[in-house]
Amino acid sequence: MQKTVVDIERISHVLKLLGDKTRLTIVSMLKQRECCVCELLEVFDTSQPSISQHLRKLKDAGLVREERKGQWIYYSLNKQNDLLALIEDILEHVPNQMDKIKKIQETNPTMRCDC
Amino acid sequence: MQKTVVDIERISHVLKLLGDKTRLTIVSMLKQRECCVCELLEVFDTSQPSISQHLRKLKDAGLVREERKGQWIYYSLNKQNDLLALIEDILEHVPNQMDKIKKIQETNPTMRCDC
């Protein structure tokens, strides 16, 4: 019983993208909620350009989409992607990223006041 | 609802392995049936050492196992692997490799007589 079957070339490309720990973690976080770049920066031990470059690759592949909100650019999973089903299936095997999401909420880099 | 959840480092490692078109195709073929190296050689446009090296990586990661049968070494999916569920979920999105399996049966490189 096959699910949405896609060209093997595109699949291997997506798997290669998710084959990087940072990118897999980002995508897994975005499954829980959208994040802006400065929030992601809080939880990874790498430079801002490095995160930007990972996001660029994910965006180029159609895995995520970006939306500017004032000075921040928020990234989220692209629900329109025809590979979404594959990605979601993979993410079911990935531990949830609540610790990282929590860290973002504590440091609150965008100084949002949600009260 | 999470499935068998595994360390994100191990998952990204497996995804990186499957992020190569040749390896993803091999694994997808092995889902249908075990193959020996000379059979795989029939369907890929690359050298014997190249295939051997891909198989080595898959074996090192525990994705496949090898079994010598006389002069041939047969590779199959390692059903004992704790990442098997993830791999099977991924393979459901990959087109089946009947064309390649058929080609093996036609060229029949091991000259097996199954009659």
Added chain:
DNA sequence: TCTATATATAAGTATTTGATTATATACTTA
């Protein structure tokens, strides 16, 4: 319009990867 902040892009570099060629090992059969 000036300054600060958020993010992207460019350029450079070290590491990793996947291929190739050459060689070694293991098995089969004469």
Added chain:
DNA sequence: TAAGTATATAATCAAATACTTATATATAGA
């Protein structure tokens, strides 16, 4: 035991990758 076949390993190299630093762009607010 010698020769042939199947497969693995070693060495080498070019291409791809992911990081860094430096710089550019876009927005916000004084």
